[in-house]
Structure formats: structure tokens, C-alpha cells
Amino acid sequence: MKKVIALAGNPNVGKTTLFNALTGLRQHVGNWPGVTVEKKEGIMKYKGREFLVVDLPGTYSLTAHSVDELIARNFILNGNADVIVDVVDSSCLMRNLFLTMEILEMGVKNIVIALNKIDLAEKKGITFNFKKMEKVLGIPVVPTNAKDGTGIEDLKRKIVAVADGRITVNPVVPVYDDIIEREISHISEILKETALAERYNLRWLAIKLLTRDEEVIKLVLSHLGHEKMDEILHHIGELEEHYKKSLDIIIANQKYEFIDNLIHQFVTHFAEQKETLTDQLDRILTHPVYGMLSLLAIFYFLFKFVFTVGTPLQESLDSFFGVLGDNIGRYIVNDTLRGLIVDGIIGGVGSVLSFFPLVFLLFVAMSLLEDSGYMARAAVVMERIMRKFNLPGKSFIPMVLAFGCNVPAVMATRALDDERDRILTMIINPLVPCSARMVVITFLAGVFFERHKALVAISIYAISLGLALISALILSRFVIKGEESPFIIELPDYLIPSWKSVVIHSWERSKEFLKKAGTVILAGAVAIWYLSNYPQPVGTGLSYAEIIGRALEPVTKLMGLDWKAAVSLIFGIIAKENVIATYGVIYGIGGNEEALGVLMRQAMSPLQAFVLSLVTTLYLPCIATIAAIRAEGGTKWALVASLYNLILATVIGILVYHLGLFIMG
Amino acid sequence: MVMIMYVHLTHMNEGEEGVVVDIHGGIGARQKLIGMGITPGTRIRVLKSSPPGPIIIAVGSSRIAIGRGIADKIIVRRELR
Ligand SMILES: Nc1nc2c(ncn2[C@@H]2O[C@H](COP(=O)(O)OP(=O)(O)OP(=O)(O)O)[C@@H](O)[C@H]2O)c(=O)[nH]1
Numbered sequence A: 001m002k003k004v005i006a007l008a009g010n011p012n013v014g015k016t017t018l019f020n021a022l023t024g025l026r027q028h029v030g031n032w033p034g035v036t037v038e039k040k041e042g043i044m045k046y047k048g049r050e051f052l053v054v055d056l057p058g059t060y061s062l063t064a065h066s067v068d069e070l071i072a073r074n075f076i077l078n079g080n081a082d083v084i085v086d087v088v089d090s091s092c093l094m095r096n097l098f099l100t101m102e103i104l105e106m107g108v109k110n111i112v113i114a115l116n117k118i119d120l121a122e123k124k125g126i127t128f129n130f131k132k133m134e135k136v137l138g139i140p141v142v143p144t145n146a147k148d149g150t151g152i153e154d155l156k157r158k159i160v161a162v163a164d165g166r167i168t169v170n171p172v173v174p175v176y177d178d179i180i181e182r183e184i185s186h187i188s189e190i191l192k193e194t195a196l197a198e199r200y201n202l203r204w205l206a207i208k209l210l211t212r213d214e215e216v217i218k219l220v221l222s223h224l225g226h227e228k229m230d231e232i233l234h235h236i237g238e239l240e241e242h243y244k245k246s247l248d249i250i251i252a253n254q255k256y257e258f259i260d261n262l263i264h265q266f267v268t269h270f271a272e273q274k275e276t277l278t279d280q281l282d283r284i285l286t287h288p289v290y291g292m293l294s295l296l297a298i299f300y301f302l303f304k305f306v307f308t309v310g311t312p313l314q315e316s317l318d319s320f321f322g323v324l325g326d327n328i329g330r331y332i333v334n335d336t337l338r339g340l341i342v343d344g345i346i347g348g349v350g351s352v353l354s355f356f357p358l359v360f361l362l363f364v365a366m367s368l369l370e371d372s373g374y375m376a377r378a379a380v381v382m383e384r385i386m387r388k389f390n391l392p393g394k395s396f397i398p399m400v401l402a403f404g405c406n407v408p409a410v411m412a413t414r415a416l417d418d419e420r421d422r423i424l425t426m427i428i429n430p431l432v433p434c435s436a437r438m439v440v441i442t443f444l445a446g447v448f449f450e451r452h453k454a455l456v457a458i459s460i461y462a463i464s465l466g467l468a469l470i471s472a473l474i475l476s477r478f479v480i481k482g483e484e485s486p487f488i489i490e491l492p493d494y495l496i497p498s499w500k501s502v503v504i505h506s507w508e509r510s511k512e513f514l515k516k517a518g519t520v521i522l523a524g525a526v527a528i529w530y531l532s533n534y535p536q537p538v539g540t541g542l543s544y545a546e547i548i549g550r551a552l553e554p555v556t557k558l559m560g561l562d563w564k565a566a567v568s569l570i571f572g573i574i575a576k577e578n579v580i581a582t583y584g585v586i587y588g589i590g591g592n593e594e595a596l597g598v599l600m601r602q603a604m605s606p607l608q609a610f611v612l613s614l615v616t617t618l619y620l621p622c623i624a625t626i627a628a629i630r631a632e633g634g635t636k637w638a639l640v641a642s643l644y645n646l647i648l649a650t651v652i653g654i655l656v657y658h659l660g661l662f663i664m665g
Numbered sequence B: 001m002v003m004i005m006y007v008h009l010t011h012m013n014e015g016e017e018g019v020v021v022d023i024h025g026g027i028g029a030r031q032k033l034i035g036m037g038i039t040p041g042t043r044i045r046v047l048k049s050s051p052p053g054p055i056i057i058a059v060g061s062s063r064i065a066i067g068r069g070i071a072d073k074i075i076v077r078r079e080l081r
């Protein structure tokens, strides 16, 4: 069995960056707290040996409640690691060592500290005596810069040495005042009699009891029985009388004092309090008025950038597929085969694939938001608005991520502080148009609203986002009741994103789009081609596509949508891009968008196209998103989300269509 | 002259400094604040406070944004200069 090395630490300290440096993988890194929300594994090679490295979500303490933090907490508590690498932000030592002390208090001895972001500490003028630090803490300490690789080799060497037991670690543990120490010994004495003594560090259990940790109370209760437990709790109550504060605060306080004492022994120069560039930027970007204007401006320019740069590329790719279809078609003699390849595959997949530049650039825009440090500020600026809709401020982050793809966005809800917030945020998440729906919206706007396409696209986004907020309000009133949890978020320093990491990140994400094109969209296109050519070709009224579509028409007709739209929406559930692919196949002109446009304009009015675009955006989430909601929230909520969106789309579709008819007389 | 007053964090003005003396409120939020380095005895500086938005404070070399609901449960000894 490979030895297990776990990376633990506060959020945003660089655990994943370090993980990537140790394993050579490319896991997602971002400059905001809560990027990693699940445990990720990789292999580290050292002198011909292999080790299993586990990257954990960040956590501020071991008394955490959010899903991502619980994953980290449980992994550490269960003692699954042969070596724990405690990743510490050297420019913010005091707070980072709090978690370190909590880990040490559990009796952990197999630990190494990676003193990361050492470059930032130096820049801020903080200087360390590393030798002294190791001695004071009793733990191996390696200064690292995970970003450029400084110290990584040294870190590997020390990790392996600890794993092999060649370095004996003898860590300090926090000491409290006499009253608390006496109580700790007293409780430990009682616990010594129980079976807990074999599995747990008794001092740790005692401290956790004093802070009234729910899980530990439950655990001890099962071994001790109510009578003795009540006695202990009664005693704790008396102590709280004495301090006039709850003990968790008293203990935390003394822990910080203890840490402060340690730090003064090995930090030889502290940072001066100066106003930084980050503070100056924040003055504008978190301002109640200018902050909101900046937020709108930032999102406007990011989308503007995506379309200004992406559209010409999309158009050239599209003509390329048109020419490709024509040329290939000439060489295929067999009619059926030509139909399948030119109309089905090139027509269906090609019309979707041509949007790759837009999708890639959208992810570039997302990376810029994530890497710059702006993400946390966006949550701050939006907090008071989100609160009006009964959403916690932090749920704005998953909403922003959803512009790229809803699947990671649904996962990101793990960083929210309670269950109610998480479910609510998850259910409204599909109402944020993702990159796939951007493709459909752009396509239809381009075909039907040549001159006003930007306005039309923006209005679809606006309606959809507005409905997301209103839905939160409605659902929180009637379905997912309760209050949103308090808003607390750390704001990291701003960074200028490096082009390399932006490109890598955007590629990692947009690669999924290419994969989708080669799999579900390809399969969808072939299926649609088959359904629209057998048993009789489309137009005869006898093709399977027409039969299926017409069965749904009674409902879609209410929104002004014909059988083709109905078929496209069915395939859109697999992947939303299939809505376009369907039209590409049915009008069979081999990926030539211009010809496709002409035919589509003959078959549909702009109003109908607008409704189709809106309904595609709102109705059932794609299969991958439904699966993600199911995995994160359970089957019940996946069903609620699906049904809610389906009903919402139908109602809004009918309303908008009839409103449109009315306005246009 | 140094004037000292005990106030809720929500009543601190931008640019003012103080020392946290107590944190009320639910255990969840309290533990979160503690883990982020905010306990009684912690020196803080208010960077931004504009109702009804969150309050941003500097703690050591980190910056933390706190919603008004929970900020109202943090008691600070204000130091006016
Ligand atoms: N200057 C500097 N920046 C670093 C260093 N290590 C990581 N970073 C940056 O710190 C930010 C956070 O990095 P991540 O690796 O995502 O942090 P994490 O600890 O995995 O964060 P969570 O998953 O949210 O807990 C990114 O912007 C990194 O580029 C370092 O040694 N020096």
C-alpha cells in the first residue's frame, strides 16, 4: 500500500498549487476561498517510490460546519494520513497556526509544515528564523513558494523522512490557564476508564467537551452515560459563570495568546501596517455605489470581450464546416451515407463546434474573475441584494461560476455555511445560463435578430437571472424555509492573473465542450438524423421525428413552438447544444449556417425564435446538471429542481409568446 | 486624549480601530469568526462600513467581510484618537 500524504490548511493558502507541484497534475486553482470542495488524489514520485497525495478543501478550524470543511475535518480526524502537510500562509501566520494547533491538539505527530507564499511574506517585510521555528514548534518546517516551485524538493525530502519515521516530530501543544488545565485533567481522568482511551487523545476530547463540540458530546455520551455526562456539563456551566463567557471563546482566546508567544520567538521582523494597492482598489470595488457600478461594468466588458473577439472566429469556423460538408459530400456516392455524414454529423456537430472560440473565451473571462481575487468582492457587493431574495451573499459565487458550467457551480455550493442555503442556491443555479445555453442564445439571436442580436441576448440573460432571484424568494417562502446564514468571507489580496494559468484553466474547462461535441452531441446528431429520415424522410409527416414532435405539439403550440422545436428541446436535455444540432440536421445543409438561417427564418417568426431561446434557457437542466444536484442534494431536490424549471419554462414561454402576439397586434 | 467606548461593530466608523471584547450569536458563526482570527482581544480596523452592505475589517494582515447581522453581535472596545 502506498503511504498517504494529506494537504490540509486554511482556505486559499495554496494547497492545490502545492498539490499540483507535488503530483504534476493540474487541479483547479483560484484566488478565492472555497475553490477546492472535494478531496482530490494524485501520485507523488520520489526516488523511485510512489506516494498517494490527497488535496483537501480549506478549513479555518476543526469545528467547521459546511460540507467542504467537514470533508477536511473528517479526513484529519479519522487519522487516514501517514503524513499531514499543514500548508500555512506565511504572510498571515497567527490565524493559520490556529488550525495547526487544533491539529496538534489531537495528538498528531506525523506532520510537516509548508510555510507557503514565502515570497509574499518577504515582500511584506516579515522575516523568520526557520531553525528556531522548527525548534519552538517541534515540527519540520519548509519555506515554499508553490507557484514557482521554490522549496518543493526540500518539502518532498522532509515528507518522506517523516513518513519513514526518520525524523522524530515532537510538537508543542497549547497550554491554558490553571483553571482550564485542572478541568482538562479532571475530565481526562473520567474518560480514562472508558473505551475511548484506546482510540482518542483524551486531552483533545476533554478540550472539545469544554467547548461543547456537538459531535464529541454525542461520542462521549455513548460511552459515559447520561449521569456522568450531565455532571461534566454542569461543571462546565459553572466555569462559564466564572469567566462570564462561553468556554469556546475563552479557550480560543488563550490559544491565540499561546500562538502569539510562539510567533514572537521565531519571527524576527513583523509586517508594517500600510495601505496596500488592494486596499486602494477595494475602496472603489467594495463601495456601495461605485462597487455596484464596477460590478456591472466588469461583467459587461468581460462579455463584450468574449463576443468581440469570439464572433469573427466563430463565423470563420462556421464557413469552414460549410465548405468541408460540400467537399466531402462530392466524394460520397451512397446517398444514405452522404446524408448521415454531411447532414447528420457535419451539419449537427459542426454547427455546435463552430462556437468553440466563444466557449473558450468565456472560460478565459471566468478565469480572470477567479484568479484576480475579484470573486470574493463580487459576493460582498451583491450581499445586500442577495439578502433581499433570502439568499446568502456567498451564493453569488456559484451563480457566477454557472455562467461557465452549472456542474462545478452546483458543487461549489458545498462552501456555503448551511444546508438550507446550499439547497436553495443549488436549485436556482440552472437558471443562470451556462456556456452551452450561451451558444444557443447567440445562435438564435444571430439568425433572427441581425441588428438587435446583442439586445436580444442580453434580455434573455436578464429575464433568466431575474427569474433565478425571484425563484429564490418564492422557494424560500414556501418550499425551503428558514433564514439565510450569516455572511463571513475573507478577501484575498488582488493578483494579476498569469496568462499561463488562465490559458491552462480555460483549456481544462472548455475541453469538456469538445468532449461533449465528440460524444453526446455526435450521438444526438446521429439519432436526430435517423429519426428524421426513417421510416420516411422529414416533410412526409411520417418520420419518427415528426411523430414524436407532433405528440408534444399540443403543449409547445401554446408557446408558439412547432414539432421541430419540440424535438430539439427533447434532445436538448442531453446537452443544450443539441437544440442547434437538431435544426442543423433537420434542415440538412451540412453545416452551412447561412443556408440554415434562410430556411429557419422561413419556418419561424422572430417572436417564436425568442420564445425558443428563452424556453431552452429555462426548462429542464441538462442531464449532467440534474445528476450533480442529485449527488449534492439528493434525489428529492433533483426532482424539485427539474419539475420547477419545467413548469417555470412552460408558464413563462406561454406568457411571453402571447404578450408578444398582443404587442405586435 | 484617548477615549474608549464599548460599541457594536456595526457602530464603528470607517478607519476606526478597536479591540474585540465579546462575540455573541450562534455557535456556528462564532466558531467561524474564531477560526478566522477574531476573538476577544483581537485588534481590528474598520476598512469599510456602509449600510446596508457588509462591514470589512482588517485583522492582522487579512481582510474579512462580515454581514451586518453578525457584525451587530460583535462587541468592540473602540479607540478614538
Ligand atoms: N505569491 C504566491 N502565491 C501563491 C503561492 N501558492 C499559491 N498561490 C496563489 O494563491 C491562490 C490560492 O491558491 P490555491 O492553490 O487555489 O489555494 P487552496 O489552498 O487550494 O485554496 P482552497 O481550495 O480554496 O482552500 C492562487 O491565486 C495561487 O496562485 C505562493 O507560494 N506564492
Ligand SMILES: [Mg+2]
Residues within 6 Å of the ligand: A015, A016, A017, A028, A029, A035, A036, A056, A057, A058
Ligand atoms: Mg484548493
